[in-house]
Amino acid sequence: xxxxxxxxxxxxxxxxxxxxxxxxxxxxxxxxxxxxxxxxxxxxxxxxxxxxxxxxxxxxxxxxxxxxxxxxxxxxxxxxxxxxxxxxxxxxxxxxxxxxxxxxxxxxxxxxxxxxxxxxxxxxxxxxxxxxxxxxxxxxxxxxxxxxxxxxxxxxxxxxxxxxxxxxxxxxxxxxxxxxxxxxxxxxxxxxxxxxxxxxxxxxxxxxxxxxxxxxxxxxxxxxxxxxxxxxxxxxxxxxxxxxxxxxxxxxxxxxxxxxxxxxxxxxxxxxxxxxxxxxxxxxxxxxxxxxxxxxxxxxxxxxxxxxxxxxxxxxxxxxxxxxxxxxxxxxxxxxxxxxxxxxxxxxxxxxxxxxxxxxxxxxxxxxxxxxxxxxxxxxxxxxxxxxxxxxxxxxxxxxxxxxxxxxxxxxxxxxxxxxxxxxxxxxxxxxxxxxxxxxxxxxxxxxxxxxxxxxxxxxxxxxxxxxxxxxxxxxxxxxxxxxxxxxxxxxxxxxxxxxxxxxxxxxxxxxxxxxxxxxxxxxxxxxxxxxxxxxxxxxxxxxxxxxxxxxxxxxxxxxxxxxxxxxxxxxxxxxxxxxxxxxxxxxxxxxxxxxxxxxxxxxxxxxxxxxxxxxxxxxxxxxxxxxxxxxxxxxxxxxxxxxxxxxxxxxxxxxxxxxxxxxxxxxxx
Numbered sequence: 001x002x003x004x005x006x007x008x009x010x011x012x013x014x015x016x017x018x019x020x021x022x023x024x025x026x027x028x029x030x031x032x033x034x035x036x037x038x039x040x041x042x043x044x045x046x047x048x049x050x051x052x053x054x055x056x057x058x059x060x061x062x063x064x065x066x067x068x069x070x071x072x073x074x075x076x077x078x079x080x081x082x083x084x085x086x087x088x089x090x091x092x093x094x095x096x097x098x099x100x101x102x103x104x105x106x107x108x109x110x111x112x113x114x115x116x117x118x119x120x121x122x123x124x125x126x127x128x129x130x131x132x133x134x135x136x137x138x139x140x141x142x143x144x145x146x147x148x149x150x151x152x153x154x155x156x157x158x159x160x161x162x163x164x165x166x167x168x169x170x171x172x173x174x175x176x177x178x179x180x181x182x183x184x185x186x187x188x189x190x191x192x193x194x195x196x197x198x199x200x201x202x203x204x205x206x207x208x209x210x211x212x213x214x215x216x217x218x219x220x221x222x223x224x225x226x227x228x229x230x231x232x233x234x235x236x237x238x239x240x241x242x243x244x245x246x247x248x249x250x251x252x253x254x255x256x257x258x259x260x261x262x263x264x265x266x267x268x269x270x271x272x273x274x275x276x277x278x279x280x281x282x283x284x285x286x287x288x289x290x291x292x293x294x295x296x297x298x299x300x301x302x303x304x305x306x307x308x309x310x311x312x313x314x315x316x317x318x319x320x321x322x323x324x325x326x327x328x329x330x331x332x333x334x335x336x337x338x339x340x341x342x343x344x345x346x347x348x349x350x351x352x353x354x355x356x357x358x359x360x361x362x363x364x365x366x367x368x369x370x371x372x373x374x375x376x377x378x379x380x381x382x383x384x385x386x387x388x389x390x391x392x393x394x395x396x397x398x399x400x401x402x403x404x405x406x407x408x409x410x411x412x413x414x415x416x417x418x419x420x421x422x423x424x425x426x427x428x429x430x431x432x433x434x435x436x437x438x439x440x441x442x443x444x445x446x447x448x449x450x451x452x453x454x455x456x457x458x459x460x461x462x463x464x465x466x467x468x469x470x471x472x473x474x475x476x477x478x479x480x481x482x483x484x485x486x487x488x489x490x491x492x493x494x495x496x497x498x499x500x501x502x503x504x505x506x507x508x509x510x511x512x513x514x515x516x517x518x519x520x521x522x523x524x525x526x527x528x529x530x531x532x533x534x535x536x537x538x539x540x541x542x543x544x545x546x547x548x549x550x551x552x553x554x555x556x557x558x559x560x561x562x563x564x565x566x567x568x569x570x571x572x573x574x575x576x577x578x579x580x581x582x583x584x585x586x587x588x589x590x591x592x593x594x595x596x597x598x599x600x601x602x603x604x605x606x607x608x609x610x611x612x613x614x615x616x617x618x619x620x621x622x623x624x625x626x627x628x629x630x631x632x633x634x635x636x637x638x639x640x641x642x643x644x645x646x647x648x649x650x651x652x653x654x655x656x657x658x659x660x661x662x663x664x665x666x667x668x669x670x
Contacts, residue, residue, distance in 0.1 A: 447487015
């Protein structure tokens with residue numbers, strides 16, 4: 001109850017009006033009694049009808065925060081054409097065209113604030129209908145409209161009214177649009193307003209401006225620049241770097257430069273990790289963005305078509321997967337992103353298109369900072385481990401092309417390293433997906449992690465188990481891992497694993513062929529010590545009547561065709577001679593290996609004309625083969641008689657044939 005003592009009579013109407021907006025009954029009863037039943041006495045009863053709350057328009061503009069504007073002005077680097085843009089601003093309404101993500105908004109704010117020491121600016125939402133919009137009477141120096149929905153909806157009379165009201169208010173309005181071919185001409189023709197283009201400022205100048213603001217003390221700034229060094233400066237602040245990245249680099253350098261032991265490598269690692277953390281957090285709930293981010297992390301630097309196609313494959317996988325709902329959660333339809341088509345996605349991800357000097361080379365996609373791709377795996381494994389199973393399935397689907405296999409295998413290895421080997425349990429499923437490149441991708445991982453700067457013991461265990469596995473795909477993966485270009489395994493490890501592969505029951509011809517190819521590749525890529533170790537190992541295999549002996553016979557001719565200069569120095573040496581005689585005779589005695597071994601010996605013999613020093617070594621080899629009295633060598637000597645250009649061997653052939661025929665051969669042809 002409200003009494004006259006508590007409320008003056010003049011306030012009654014105000015109170016009634018205020019309470020009328022509710023749904024309750026208001027009773028004013030001076031000197032009366034109010035109860036929940038019948039009301040009597042000198043009373044007034046007002047029943048308030050429900051009234052809707054006033055629905056004012058949503059807030060569509062607001063002030064630019066003074067501290068943000070001040071910081072923007074302190075760190076601003078005038079881009080090319082800043083003076084012309086200031087002149088254009090005098091018309092009252094003007095347009096700035098530029099690519100998103102290149103500092104357009106910073107440029108626009110500084111244009112509007114330029115003539116005022118203390119400037120008051122407001123930002124107008126791009127959805128506002130400028131034909132009906134009116135500036136404030138006074139007190140605002142400039143209005144910024146970012147990406148208006150339809151600037152062509154304005155007519156000449158709308159612009160006339162805008163210019164008049166802005167002039168009366170002493171303000172300017174600047175519309176910022178994303179540049180597109182022909183847009184400048186269309187805007188000038190339709191609106192008749194000045195149009196200026198925004199070009200991004202030099203990233204080094206942006207970095208310097210931000211660093212000067214963050215480190216005002218000259219000594220601190222000098223130390224920061226010394227820590228950065230020339231190498232980091234060139235690697236981080238390269239041409240074309242967006243201003244946002246240059247600013248982030250300055251912030252990281254300023255923060256770390258004051259710490260003891262700060263280094264360029266530490267700055268780069270911190271910078272890359274911070275970028276990776278932000279990107280993954282932003283992409284977590286946006287599958288298209290996430291798919292492109294991870295595809296760039298794996299295939300960055302390759303053909304843009306590869307990056308996009310693999311991103312589409314990953315998007316399809318994570319959008320249809322039920323076992324990990326955290327990845328599948330999405331507020332956007334599959335295949336779309338709030339960042340629009342590929343250019344918008346690349347801008348958000350800090351990536352760009354690049355073209356090689358060769359015009360015929362394909363366009364590539366990559367992060368502005370390639371080290372972000374490496375940091376991505378550390379952050380992914382520590383903060384987003386629920387993605388890892390799906391990623392292994394996806395990486396198994398790489399095309400069977402060397403560059404894609406290398407990229408996918410490197411990513412799997414990075415995850416294994418980042419988790420201390422825990423993700424190796426996912427490798428079996430990857431290798432057994434029956435995709436053409438799956439075994440090779442798994443091999444890249446195993447070859448890298450089993451014998452690297454920080455070897456993972458679990459990888460060596462996997463190699464051992466898979467080398468005798470029932471599944472051919474797993475044995476093939478081990479064979480691939482033994483290749484010199486797939487990892488860092490030693491010759492001893494390679495020989496042991498290769499022997500296990502070919503001796504496993506059920507070993508197929510494909511595995512034997514892979515092992516043969518691996519041994520030849522290892523020999524071609526190895527130094528003198530590695531080559532000798534391979535020859536010694538294969539010499540032992542020649543005593544095996546099974547698959548190992550056949551592999552030794554087929555591998556040696558390929559080795560003999562490698563690096564003639566090396567062979568000319570080694571054929572007759574004490575360390576190599578016995579192994580060469582044994583392996584050559586073994587290959588000549590093996591039907592499958594005879595043709596390539598025959599041709600290799602022909603090549604050595606023909607080389608004597610150009611490299612006479614190989615002659616004595618060959619004499620030593622042929623005499624050893626004759627003393628061993630192998631039938632394959634006899635077959636080869638008979639072939640020499642039908643080869644007219646083998647002058648060096650023809651001279652020695654009669655003597656060698658006589659030596660061979662004094663005794664029957666000591667073995668049979670396989």
